[in-house]
Amino acid sequence: MTSGPTGLGLLGHPDLGSIADVARRAEERGFESMWISETRITRDAVTAMTAALLATQKIRVGSAAINVFTRGAGLVAVTWAALAEAAPGRVVLGLGGGSAIPLTQQGLPHDHTVSRMREYTEAVRGAWTAPAPYSYGGEYVRFEGLMPEVRPKVVPPVYFCVAGPRALACAAKLADGVVFDAFLPPGYVRWARATLDAAAPGGAYRGELGGALVVSVADSVREGAAPLRPILANYLVNFPELARMTGIDVDLVTRMQERFAAGGLTAAGELLPDELIARHAVCGPPSTCRERIDEYREAGLRLPILFPDPGSLRPAIEELAG
Numbered sequence: 001m002t003s004g005p006t007g008l009g010l011l012g013h014p015d016l017g018s019i020a021d022v023a024r025r026a027e028e029r030g031f032e033s034m035w036i037s038e039t040r041i042t043r044d045a046v047t048a049m050t051a052a053l054l055a056t057q058k059i060r061v062g063s064a065a066i067n068v069f070t071r072g073a074g075l076v077a078v079t080w081a082a083l084a085e086a087a088p089g090r091v092v093l094g095l096g097g098g099s100a101i102p103l104t105q106q107g108l109p110h111d112h113t114v115s116r117m118r119e120y121t122e123a124v125r126g127a128w129t130a131p132a133p134y135s136y137g138g139e140y141v142r143f144e145g146l147m148p149e150v151r152p153k154v155v156p157p158v159y160f161c162v163a164g165p166r167a168l169a170c171a172a173k174l175a176d177g178v179v180f181d182a183f184l185p186p187g188y189v190r191w192a193r194a195t196l197d198a199a200a201p202g203g204a205y206r207g208e209l210g211g212a213l214v215v216s217v218a219d220s221v222r223e224g225a226a227p228l229r230p231i232l233a234n235y236l237v238n239f240p241e242l243a244r245m246t247g248i249d250v251d252l253v254t255r256m257q258e259r260f261a262a263g264g265l266t267a268a269g270e271l272l273p274d275e276l277i278a279r280h281a282v283c284g285p286p287s288t289c290r291e292r293i294d295e296y297r298e299a300g301l302r303l304p305i306l307f308p309d310p311g312s313l314r315p316a317i318e319e320l321a322g
Contacts, residue, residue, distance in 0.1 A: 004297055005032035006322030007305035009064060009212055011231075012042035014313065019048050020055035022313065027056045030321040035064035035094065035179070035305050037212075041102050046079060053087040062092030064179045064212060064305065065161030068120040069098050069108045073141045076120075077127035077148060084152035091152075094179055095120060096161040101238045114166045116140045121158050121174050128155050159210070163188075163245050165195055172199035177208035182307060183235055183242055183280040184211065186299035193300045210303035211296060216283040217308070217315035224283030225274040227309045232277055233260070233269035246280065282306070286319040293320070 008031045014022065023034055034052050036045040045063040052061045061083075066076070076093070083091045097113030104110065119138035126134050126143070133145035157176035162168060163184060171178050172195075180192060189211060196205035214231060218224035235242050236253050237260045243253045252271060260268040277283065282292045293304050308316035 004322055005303055006293070006320065007031060007033040007035055007210065007303050008317065009035040009037060009305045009307035010048065011037045011214075011307050012040060013310050016043065016047055016051060019051040022317070023052035023055045023059070023061075026317055026321075027059045029317055031059060031317070032322060033060035033062065033092075033303070033305070035062050035092075035212075037064055037307065038066050039096075039099060039102070041105060046083075049083060049091075050086070053083060053090065056087075056090075058090075060090050060092055061087070062159065063094040064159070064210075065094040065096030067096050067098030067103070068113070068116045069103055069110070070106065073120050073123040074127060074143065074146060074148070077124045078150045080124075080156050081128065081148070081150040081152045084154055084156050085150065088152070088154040091156045092159055092177075093124070093156050094159040094161045097167065099239050112140065114170050117160065117162075117167065118170055118174060125155070125158065128152055159208070161212075163192075164241070168192055168195045169199035171207075172196045172205050173201065175207055177210060178205075179303075179305065180209075180211040180301075181242065181245075182212040182214050183232055184246060185279055186295045186301075188246060189296060189299040189301050208302055209300060210305050211301045212307050213293065213296060213304050214281045215289060215306045215308045215312055215316050215320070216281065217286060217289060217312040217319060218283065219285060221278050221284040221288065222274050224285075224289075224312075225277040225281075227311055228277050228281050228283060229269035229272050230265040231309060232272060232280060233265050237265070237268055248276070286315070289316075289320055 008026045036048045038045040100110040119141040123136040123141045136143040159177040160171035160175040161179040163181040216224040216228050256268040282289050
């Protein structure tokens with residue numbers, strides 16, 4: 001068995017009143033970090049991060065991720081500066097490109113994501129460190145004489161939460177770390193490491209490699225796969241790029257989309273066999289889950305970030321800390 005740090009991730013649950021207790025218990029059990037996702041129209045990352053930071057003493061707390069469309073770069077710069085004020089050295093800014101369906105619901109475009117992430121990162125870092133007034137003249141991000149009143153004494157690292165080759169190439173040059181998207185198998189980790197190294201200055205990416213592993217703890221793999229079926233169905237139906245990245249049959253995704261249109265996620269998820277779910281997630285008894293996490297570590301993932309389904313949150317905290 002391999003060993004190393006382990007992160008805990010939250011996919012829009014539990015409610016805000018429970019976040020502090022979850023964070024405290026995760027820290028007590030030995031989790032190295034805690035990560036809040038904001039991929040859907042659900043609880044936001046900033047309020048949950050604030051609760052977790054104020055409830056803990058040691059663990060890092062990051063977003064995995066916020067997108068570069070719904071918040072301006074200036075607001076993010078001062079928000080993360082304030083978070084760093086509460087917990088210097090423990091805050092991470094995780095950025096992602098967002099997804100078309102939730103952004104369209106908000107009347108926002110979903111285009112030029114890699115260019116936007118590059119400009120966003122440069123502008124936020126400048127707002128943290130460059131002399132004021134600070135100006136940045138990008139195509140998608142612009143500051144004109146910005147005068148930030150809050151700046152971090154310890155500058156937060158910026159992680160890219162991405163999967164595609166262009167985004168990874170950008171991350172290799174700009175990001176302090178990478179968090180790979182959910183439901184990607186260990187083979188993807190090997191490919192992504194090679195992609196990052198090929199694009200990095202000097203031929204080796206030096207940042208931290210993390211990955212979102214969706215987890216369901218149960219008495220068997222079959223029982224563990226059941227609650228993940230609608231979650232994976234949601235990803236495949238709404239974010240079909242996942243299928244392209246991992247070799248999932250395109251025809252299967254098309255049939256799932258047709259089922260979804262007629263009967264919702266439950267109907268779409270019925271097409272997913274247990275074996276496919278187990279290849280793209282971590283499910284089953286704790287010993288099986290630990291073996292599966294080891295597969296990701298052996299593939300080169302330094303920081304597995306466990307995103308339990310709601311029913312597995314407590315068992316995952318108790319049984320699967322690094």
